[in-house]
Amino acid sequence: MQAKPSGTKSPANHRPRTKPADVRLNELMNAAEALFLEKGVDATTISDIVDAADVAKGTFYHYFPSKNEMLAALGSRYTEHFLARVEQAVGSCAEDDWAGRLRTWIRANVETYVDTYRIHDIVYTNHHHHDRSNQDKNAILKQLLGIIEGGISAGLWAPEHPRVVALLIYSGVHGATDDVIAAQTNNCTPFADSVADACLHMLTKPASGQSR
Amino acid sequence: MQAKPSGTKSPANHRPRTKPADVRLNELMNAAEALFLEKGVDATTISDIVDAADVAKGTFYHYFPSKNEMLAALGSRYTEHFLARVEQAVGSCAEDDWAGRLRTWIRANVETYVDTYRIHDIVYTNHHHHDRSNQDKNAILKQLLGIIEGGISAGLWAPEHPRVVALLIYSGVHGATDDVIAAQTNNCTPFADSVADACLHMLTKPASGQSR
Numbered sequence: 254m255q256a257k258p259s260g261t262k263s264p265a266n267h268r269p270r271t272k273p274a275d276v277r278l279n280e281l282m283n284a285a286e287a288l289f290l291e292k293g294v295d296a297t298t299i300s301d302i303v304d305a306a307d308v309a310k311g312t313f314y315h316y317f318p319s320k321n322e323m324l325a326a327l328g329s330r331y332t333e334h335f336l337a338r339v340e341q342a343v344g345s346c347a348e349d350d351w352a353g354r355l356r357t358w359i360r361a362n363v364e365t366y367v368d369t370y371r372i373h374d375i376v377y378t379n380h381h382h383h384d385r386s387n388q389d390k391n392a393i394l395k396q397l398l399g400i401i402e403g404g405i406s407a408g409l410w411a412p413e414h415p416r417v418v419a420l421l422i423y424s425g426v427h428g429a430t431d432d433v434i435a436a437q438t439n440n441c442t443p444f445a446d447s448v449a450d451a452c453l454h455m456l457t458k459p460a461s462g463q464s465r
Numbered sequence: 466m467q468a469k470p471s472g473t474k475s476p477a478n479h480r481p482r483t484k485p486a487d488v489r490l491n492e493l494m495n496a497a498e499a500l501f502l503e504k505g506v507d508a509t510t511i512s513d514i515v516d517a518a519d520v521a522k523g524t525f526y527h528y529f530p531s532k533n534e535m536l537a538a539l540g541s542r543y544t545e546h547f548l549a550r551v552e553q554a555v556g557s558c559a560e561d562d563w564a565g566r567l568r569t570w571i572r573a574n575v576e577t578y579v580d581t582y583r584i585h586d587i588v589y590t591n592h593h594h595h596d597r598s599n600q601d602k603n604a605i606l607k608q609l610l611g612i613i614e615g616g617i618s619a620g621l622w623a624p625e626h627p628r629v630v631a632l633l634i635y636s637g638v639h640g641a642t643d644d645v646i647a648a649q650t651n652n653c654t655p656f657a658d659s660v661a662d663a664c665l666h667m668l669t670k671p672a673s674g675q676s677r
Contacts, residue, residue: 279598385644420637421664423638425632425634426633429636432597432632444629451667
């Protein structure tokens with residue numbers, strides 16, 4: 254296969270047979286995602302997808318037996334991108350600033366979800382409850398639990414049940430953000446900050462003498 | 466219409482035309498719910514439902530244009546029962562024991578959801594995200610916010626954003642309980658207690674000098 258010089262763009266009407274497979278797969282998935290967002294999954298045909306991606310129908314079937322598998326692949330990619338964006342935000346914090354890392358994790362979760370919820374809804378429509386132990390949820394939970402355990406090791410926090418706190422933060426942030434999405438709030442940062450404030454309280458010890 | 470003496474049960478093969486309308490409607494809904502749980506919604510026909518309820522097909526159509534409306538009515542009934550069960554549990558606490566009332570609200574939520582999640586999944590399958598501002602969620606949130614505001618008025622708690630805390634508790638409890646349901650834990654009470662512990666921390670002030 255002849256590699257094309259990077260940076261060279263094919264004209265729209267030229268079928269780019271010489272692109273590397275991963276680039277072609279990515280373009281195919283982008284085309285499908287754009288059509289799913291625009292027309293809905295049911296109204297989008299495989300012909301629509303291959304036309305938009307400017308590839309032959311066989312290329313689609315080389316990667317995916319049907320639209321369902323394409324949808325599952327878009328779901329995995331969504332979670333990968335989600336995790337990477339949150340990881341990058343958290344990575345900008347000082348390594349020992351566990352409160353800052355948790356706050357940033359929460360803010361990045363709220364902002365990424367608000368920015369991408371339309372794709373989220375498409376790829377996860379049939380995942381809710383029917384797959385209570387899904388892997389994508391577990392990957393995000395693991396990332397969160399890593400921060401909580403870091404703060405515990407550093408002697409900053411001492412929650413009785415770290416996993417329960419992680420589950421409450423994960424689900425709480427997700428659900429509270431649904432509310433902000435429904436309200437169509439323009440700037441979600443103040444909301445993200447108040448969510449982070451409330452969640453941080455779960456990890457700090459209450460003042461002595463306070464009624465619980 | 467001739468009223469039947471209360472307490473008299475019709476034999477199974479006798480069509481009970483003289484039952485009050487609300488009793489008949491309730492029996493019809495019970496029959497549908499049992500079949501949906503047993504066979505699934507798609508595999509259950511209206512004929513199955515009227516046969517199981519021992520009523521004429523016209524009775525079904527008197528109340529519901531189609532299976533969808535029956536499903537919506539089962540959803541409303543599910544939420545009503547859920548709210549009533551939680552309300553009753555909370556009502557058993559002393560009126561001024563706000564921490565106890567919140568703890569009981571959380572425990573009752575976990576237990577009721579664990580007991581009824583199969584019906585929940587049937588009636589809410591198509592509600593997730595597509596209806597982020599749904600009324601059933603709002604009714605449960607209102608119940609929770611009432612307890613939080615009671616504790617604030619009593620001077621016990623002073624959260625900066627009561628509604629954010631309510632959203633986090635509501636979604637956190639729901640999502641964390643999904644995890645327990647997935648794990649098929651036999652006794653969910655210890656879990657419910659640790660969820661309540663963590664949530665109560667969101668309302669109590671952190672000890673002074675603690676890093677946030």
